[in-house]
Amino acid sequence: MAPRAADPYYVVRDELDRRVDALRQRCAETSGGGNASALTELMRQDAEGALWELDELDRATTTASKDLARYGLTREELEERWRWSARERERVREVMSIAARRAGGTGGTRTADDAGDATRRDVESGRTERGFDDHQQLLVRRQDEDLDDISASISRIGQVGLTIGEELASQSKMLEELDEDVDGVQARLKAAELKMRDVLKKAGLRGQLCVIVFLSVVLFVLFYVAFAGS
Numbered sequence: 001m002a003p004r005a006a007d008p009y010y011v012v013r014d015e016l017d018r019r020v021d022a023l024r025q026r027c028a029e030t031s032g033g034g035n036a037s038a039l040t041e042l043m044r045q046d047a048e049g050a051l052w053e054l055d056e057l058d059r060a061t062t063t064a065s066k067d068l069a070r071y072g073l074t075r076e077e078l079e080e081r082w083r084w085s086a087r088e089r090e091r092v093r094e095v096m097s098i099a100a101r102r103a104g105g106t107g108g109t110r111t112a113d114d115a116g117d118a119t120r121r122d123v124e125s126g127r128t129e130r131g132f133d134d135h136q137q138l139l140v141r142r143q144d145e146d147l148d149d150i151s152a153s154i155s156r157i158g159q160v161g162l163t164i165g166e167e168l169a170s171q172s173k174m175l176e177e178l179d180e181d182v183d184g185v186q187a188r189l190k191a192a193e194l195k196m197r198d199v200l201k202k203a204g205l206r207g208q209l210c211v212i213v214f215l216s217v218v219l220f221v222l223f224y225v226a227f228a229g230s
Contacts, residue, residue, distance in 0.1 A: 009060060013084070016053050020091050023047060027095050044099040050092045058085055 023046050061081045064071040068078065199207075 009057065009081075012053065012057060016050060016057070016088065019046070020050055020088060020095075023050065023095050024091065027098050040099045040102045044096060047092050047096045047099065051089065054085055054089055054092070057081075061085070 023043060027043055061078065064073055065078055068074065
């Protein structure tokens with residue numbers, strides 16, 4: 001937030017404070033006389049000018065209330081500005097009422113009352129607009145939070161998908177290795193079968209009979225060992 005001395009709002013506000021103080025002092029010092037009517041009219045014009053400047057400051061405050069962070073304001077500072085504006089308007093209306101009474105007519109009083117009513121309407125309108133803006137900002141924040149939750153959920157789902165993909169790739173690699181091992185075993189079995197056929201073919205009928213006898217003896221020995229051990 002900019003220092004108070006460098007903030008245009010406070011520059012105008014301090015100047016307006018001094019003007020209203022001077023206006024109230026002049027109002028207290030002004031009494032009857034030949035130029036009382038002219039002084040009263042001048043005070044009324046100065047008071048209307050002060051009200052106009054207050055309206056401008058209120059518009060600036062309303063604009064700032066729509067984005068406090070952008071203008072470097074806090075909620076407490078904003079409320080303090082509204083309270084100061086209300087007090088300052090009351091001081092100006094007092095001057096206008098005194099000027100109207102001194103003018104000796106009711107038109108001035110009506111002008112002061114009308115100005116007060118218009119001021120109250122402006123303030124209420126500004127506060128209603130601020131309330132609507134606050135509600136809209138709350139809805140936007142909630143939507144942003146919901147979008148953040150959805151984004152986080154999508155990220156988690158994406159991470160799970162990546163994990164599943166990595167697991168499938170690992171299992172696919174294992175299956176490929178198993179297929180390679182099976183192919184190797186089948187190739188070795190075929191080679192052994194071919195060698196066996198070659199041996200039997202070379203040995204002839206007598207060789208085949210010898211192999212059969214030898215295998216029968218081995219089988220008999222195995223049965224004997226098995227039953228003898230039991």
